[in-house]
Amino acid sequence: xxxxxxxxxxxxxxxxxxxxxxxxxxxxxxxxxxxxxxxxxxxxxxxxxxxxxxxxxxxxxxxxxxxxxxxxxxxxxxxxxxxxxxxxxxxxxxxxxxxxxxxxxxxxxxxxxxxxxxxxxxxxxxxxxxxxxxxxxxxxxxxxxxxxxxxxxxxxxxxxxxxxxxxxxxxxxxxxxxxxxxxxxxxxxxxxxxxxxxxxxxxxxxxxxxxxxxxxxxxxxxxxxxxxxxxxxxxxxxxxxxxxxxxxxxxxxxxxxxxxxxxxxxxxxxxxxxxxxxxxxxxxxxxxxxxxxxxxxxxxxxxxxxxxxxxxxxxxxxxxxxxxxxxxxxxxxxxxxxxxxxxxxxxxxxxxxxxxxxxxxxxxxxxxxxxxxxxxxxxxxxxxxxxxxxxxxxxxxxxxxxxxxxx
Ligand code: UDX
Numbered sequence: 046x047x048x049x050x051x052x053x054x055x056x057x058x059x060x061x062x063x064x065x066x067x068x069x070x071x072x073x074x075x076x077x078x079x080x081x082x083x084x085x086x087x088x089x090x091x092x093x094x095x096x097x098x099x100x101x102x103x104x105x106x107x108x109x110x111x112x113x114x115x116x117x118x119x120x121x122x123x124x125x126x127x128x129x130x131x132x133x134x135x136x137x138x139x140x141x142x143x144x145x146x147x148x149x150x151x152x153x154x155x156x157x158x159x160x161x162x163x164x165x166x167x168x169x170x171x172x173x174x175x176x177x178x179x180x181x182x183x184x185x186x187x188x189x190x191x192x193x194x195x196x197x198x199x200x201x202x203x204x205x206x207x208x209x210x211x212x213x214x215x216x217x218x219x220x221x222x223x224x225x226x227x228x229x230x231x232x233x234x235x236x237x238x239x240x241x242x243x244x245x246x247x248x249x250x251x252x253x254x255x256x257x258x259x260x261x262x263x264x265x266x267x268x269x270x271x272x273x274x275x276x277x278x279x280x281x282x283x284x285x286x287x288x289x290x291x292x293x294x295x296x297x298x299x300x301x302x303x304x305x306x307x308x309x310x311x312x313x314x315x316x317x318x319x320x321x322x323x324x325x326x327x328x329x330x331x332x333x334x335x336x337x338x339x340x341x342x343x344x345x346x347x348x349x350x351x352x353x354x355x356x357x358x359x360x361x362x363x364x365x366x367x368x369x370x371x372x373x374x375x376x377x378x379x380x381x382x383x384x385x386x387x388x389x390x391x392x393x394x395x396x397x398x399x400x401x402x403x404x405x406x407x408x409x410x411x412x413x414x415x416x417x418x419x420x421x422x423x424x425x426x427x428x429x430x431x432x433x434x435x436x437x438x439x440x441x442x443x444x445x446x447x448x449x450x451x452x
Contacts, residue, residue: 050080061342061369064172088124093193095162096121097134102279109138109283118145122152130193132162132183136224136280138287139217142184160190161213163220168274169340180207184216221287224280225300230265231272232306238268238446239309248446249428268446270314270348270400270426271307273337278304278346310445314352314398314426317443319359321396321422326360329419331394333387334401335367335374342370344377349400349426353381366390368403394418402427411438 049059056070072078081087088094098117103110114135121131131149133142146159161184166174181198185191191210195202202208211219238248248268256263272278281300288297322328330353337347344350353363357380364382365374371383384390387405391397391414399406407429415421415438423435425444432442432449441451 047082050082054080060373061340062171063169063340068172084120084124088121089126091125092129093197094121094125094129094131095134096131099275100135100137100279100283101275102282106286107282108286109136109279111135111137111141114141115145115148118149119152122149122157125149125153125157127153127155128158128189130158130160130190132160132190132194134162134164136163136220136276136283137161137217138283138290139214139221140287140291142213142217146186158187158190158193159213160185160194161216162194163216165220165223168343169338176201177204178206180209182209182211182216182219184211184213186213221280221284224277225284225297225303227265228272228277228281228300228307229303231267231277232303234266234268235271235310235446236306239306241446241448242313245448247448267428269310269402269428270352270445271310273346273348273350274341274343275345278307311348311351311355313445314424315355315359317424318352318356318361318396318398321420321424321443322361325356328361328395329393330356330361330363330396330398331391331418332363332365332381333367333390333397333399333406334370334403335365335381336370336401339401339403342367342373344370344373347401349398350374350378352398352400352426354378357381364390364394367401368405388413388417392417395420395422397423399423399425399427399430402429406430411435411440415439 052059056066056073058066058069096114096117098113100109100111100114114137125131133145142159142161146157149157149159163182165178178201181201183191183194198208234248234252237251240246241248241251252266252268253263255261256266281304285294285297285300288294318330319325332349332353335347335349335353336342336344353365357363364384366384366387371385374381374383397418411434421439422441425442428444430442435442436451442449
């Protein structure tokens with residue numbers, strides 16, 4: 046077995062996800078989970094298979110890379126039984142399931158029961174989202190596949206969770222369109238932040254005011270350095286690429302702007318930092334939080350990571366603190382210094398940037414921070430700090446989309 050599988054078999058996760066290690070250890074102790082790197086008789090005996098491999102952005106292209114899904118499906122097809130159902134969970138370009146079904150059937154020598162069953166979990170709350178989802182979506186080509194999936198989710202749907210039985214292309218599309226909508230919502234409020242910055246308005250107050258309209262809702266309207274992670278950025282790009290292939294690229298062309306607005310927020314922080322630091326060479330910047338969101342150590346497309354790297358390229362010395370992501374950072378980018386003690390990270394800083402809204406940072410006492418930094422300036426990249434409190438401790442507070450008057 047590979048190193049990763051060995052670790053998993055002893056209850057050790059390769060990433061940080063609250064509660065998941067405990068849940069894994071419980072199922073190991075109950076004897077309800079096994080790990081293997083090769084298929085064997087156990088595969089043939091199984092009634093249901095989930096394909097959960099990643100579909101990252103293809104190198105040198107905007108499109109999704111589906112090679113892992115196809116290779117997992119091909120291997121599985123050599124072992125599955127005729128009645129077994131295969132449920133794809135990976136986020137794929139619409140039309141992928143049909144191609145997979147044909148490929149698998151060819152390898153297996155019979156019509157494989159493929160279904161699509163997208164998942165909507167968020168990192169940081171993955172376990173809770175999986176056990177108490179707001180909906181379960183399946184797309185199937187036959188009643189047998191639908192019945193197997195109804196049975197497997199029964200304990201969840203019995204509690205009233207909506208169970209949507211759709212056609213396969215719609216099921217594939219649900220995931221990417223949901224992510225495209227969420228990304229659009231965030232970029233909408235970040236576009237308003239750009240307007241606010243030149244008009245003296247406050248995008249945080251604006252989000253609150255429009256969010257009371259139930260048709261708009263207040264979720265996913267947090268303005269700041271924007272979205273990152275392994276899903277939203279690559280999913281909107283992959284969606285555009287797929288729409289282009291289908292000859293309807295113009296239908297989702299607006300996602301280009303969604304992407305561009307999102308990336309411009311990173312530029313804005315770099316500009317603010319440059320303006321504050323003046324001669325940037327060898328100035329110390331403390332980055333509070335490096336993961337793309339709190340409760341995760343995922344650095345994929347992290348806005349805080351890109352901003353840090355750009356500041357280093359400009360000559361700054363960036364020292365990163367993060368409650369869980371420092372090990373992940375060390376293996377990924379050695380040009381960034383790491384410090385596990387937050388006050389040591391802040392010591393003698395010329396500028397503090399809040400990059401990820403970990404609770405630890407919201408709860409920091411600005412007076413204690415004021416005692417250790419060299420220059421009392423903070424850029425709140427997530428709009429979570431109590432501005433009045435930080436100003437009272439002597440800080441100049443800069444934020445995105447806000448008109449903060451510093452004394
Ligand atoms: C997302 C989807 O929410 C989830 O349904 C899907 O299954 C996978 O992709 P995830 O990437 O884990 O989940 O995180 P999410 O909570 O969506 O946040 C994505 C990014 O948007 C983060 O960088 C977050 O900081 C940012 N964000 C979120 C904002 O900038 N503003 C907001 O209001 C909300």
